[in-house]
Amino acid sequence: MKMADVMRVTLLKNAKIAAGELGMTREVESVNMMDAPDIIHFLKPHELLLTTAFAMKEAPHELVELVKQMAEKGCAGLGIKTKRFLSEIPESVLEVADELAFPIIEIPVDAVLGEISTNILSCILEKRTDELRYALETHKKFTNLIMEGKGTGSIIESLSMLMKKPVLLLNHRLNLLAQSYPNHHPSSIDKENMYNRIKQSIKYLPKQMDGLLSFSLYSTEEHxxxxxxxxxxxxxxxQQGFLVVLSIIGQDPFSVLAVEQAANVIGFDFMKQHALEEHSRRIKNEFFADFLDGDISSEEEIINRGRHYGLQKMQPYICVIAKIDDSSKLYSKKFVHREERIRRFKDRIYELLEDTMSRRVEQYILFTKGDFFVMLLPFTTFNEDTEQEVVGLIRMIQDEIYESLQASVSFGIGNYAEQLPDIPNCFQKATEALRSGYQSKKSRFIQTYRVKELTEMLRMIPYKNLKQFYNNTLKELADSTDREKLDLIQTLAVYLENHCQIAETAKQLYIHRNTVAYRLNKCEEILGRSLRDPNETLRLRIALIVGSLL
Incomplete structure (x- = not known):
């Protein structure tokens, strides 16, 4: 209830506004009636004070100080009953009230302040009851739309019709999710231009806001x-979303209530959707982790389960992985290692990757594995042009993450997977590329797996010669189906990929380092070669690459 509404109360029909008329829009939430000398200590913001000025009858000039203090405290106004203890309101008080836009009401001597107070409080209560009823009805209406499965777009349309004003819904990334323009609104408005102007304005606002904010979009050039x-x-x-109304609604409590209820219902619906997305994402990550770790042996199972996530049998892929640089230092600085905030930060990077990829690549696949963000990008061929295209896309994503989240992220690009069973190998190559960048003490880099040049050269050698070199080098380990020998060749391959580091090999294979040492000794016995000889390890690495081509 505003001061202007107070003046319409029946018992104040003979009262008049003595000063501070510009402040008649002040909100009135309660009424107090007191004549104590230290009354200012008992007043609250948005409170209207009714008084006979008995405490100041001997010093009316003290009213000036009271008015200043009440205005500073955010009180609604001052009602003074004159002709009893105070013959008239001093001119100095009226001047100060006008300067501060603080309303002063002159109440006639025959009015009963107690009855006026009760009358005003009844009006405030009645108005609050109407607002509460309206809020409940509006909330129920919006909730029913969600329960009927009509989505947040229907809430925006209903809100727009209710307020007869255009309404837009933006998510925390300022993407336009829904908009509605009433029929009476000018059809000539450039909606795309309007959205872009609003989006740019929001970017300059504080990250976290409370309550309504009204402003004007203005252009002298475009009138x-x-x-x-x-x-x-x-x-x-x-994270915050935004409801945007193309109008000033702060003076209309019912419009504010309608927007608040719409925001509440939409917020709860977003929370529900987010929980479902998190659950689905967790299941997706588990599937791809099993796939990349070789825990799904059946290609049919990979195809059937992967189809749900967009994995296509005949589609070649390029594997790209991303990792936050020096994440432990970043988490310590930003989040003091609070797990929940770290998880939310990773989610924001995931969403930013998802948002950027969805606008530029069709049928991409994104998931996480440990600390890695993994992307499978579909391409028909993998050549220099394709690589440049991928690097350009990743560079743009990398810059956007740094600009939006101030996070340094590096990327590793694997080789080309012609068939689904080749994807785990491509993932390993992408991690090797990433590891190579970190070993070079680089950060915020994009590293491409470079063995493909050697592969292309080897393809030029006749098949018969390649097969002979492969068999002569690996001997009994070549094409063996024996379980023990398969373990030996796997351990040897991982050992060579990790630059002959036993500890790293054990870590990657999830076995004890003594087991690694034992298997490597067995390999030396079978092959008749020393794994300490750089020339022999190079020969073995080439043989393993040849094996992937046969």
């Missing part, structure tokens, strides 16, 4: 002016 009210609301965790 353009549009009032905007922004209402931020929590989508989930610490």
């Amino acid at each position: 353009f002016r549009q009032a905007v009210t922004l209402f931020p609301f929590e989508i989930y965790q610490e």
